[in-house]
Amino acid sequence: MLFDTHAHLNAEQFDEDRDQVIMRAKENGVSTIVNIGFNRETIPTCIELAEKYDFIYAVVGWHPQDAISMKEEDLDWLEELSKHPKVVGLGEMGLDYYWDTSPRDVQAEVFRKQIRLARKVNMPIIIHDRDAHQDIITILKEEKAEEVGGIMHCYSGSYEMAEIALGMNFYISFGGPLTFKNAKRPKEVAAKIPLDRLLIETDCPYLTPHPFRGKRNESGYVKYVAEEMANIHGLSFEEMSKITNENARRLFNI
Ligand code: NI
Secondary structure (H helix, E strand, O other): OEEEEEEOOOOHHHOOOHHHHHHHHHHOOEEEEEEEEOOOOHHHHHHHHHHHOOOEEEEEOOOHHHHHHOOHHHHHHHHHHOOOOOEEEEEEEEEEOOOOOOOHHHHHHHHHHHHHHHHHHOOOEEEEEEOOHHHHHHHHHHOOHHHOOEEEOOOOOOHHHHHHHHHOOEEEEEOHHHHOOOOHHHHHHHHHOOHHHEEEOOOEOOOOOOOOOOOOOOHHHHHHHHHHHHHHHOOOHHHHHHHHHHHHHHHHOO
8 A cells, every 4th residue: 555656657767668667566565656747748648647547646747947948838738737637736846956957036936836826726736845945935935835735755854844844734755765874864854754744755767765776766666665664653564554645645635
């Protein structure tokens, strides 16, 4: 009963063996996958996969790295897609000050527009935050993101910031980096997150967990994140799988 809340099975890294990867996820106990399309190129495949597989759902949005490419009609497109029965949220959206591939003011504007859209269509949002913690919180507050809530994806911030996000109806999701031996802070933060707000994810093909670190990630590896999270909270693997699965279903309403 594992729920991978953040996958990019639409990425070109899976072009050769996408269906096998999806089948392997099932064999590894993954019962639901939320796949994220994050620009004009990746969204159509994301929708196709959600239509092809009953246990795959779609989230669509504009990644901050691609913010510069978003046009007004793309926002209308996202609104149209939000009515699709397998689309369960909007994102990933946010700010990326590490790569800085779009100007920061453009990133902020595209982020704000998507939060407004999410409030309009009443859907949870998936937040991408790379080295932009303070500005993320400011924008979430100013745009009243607490009305829809969502996920702080692959969370890497402090517990103090997590508390603010929890107060705005967000869930906190952890991925492969949680399993790294030197990941002291993520483990400490994860230990303090209330069980009913915890989620797990892969962000595949990126951020591969131990013991496959450095290789291509895939949804089936979410079990390593679940194992680590179970250890951190002193629960069994089955209990942690059940809790994070229920949390994700509640959030995405599936
Ligand atoms: Ni992602």
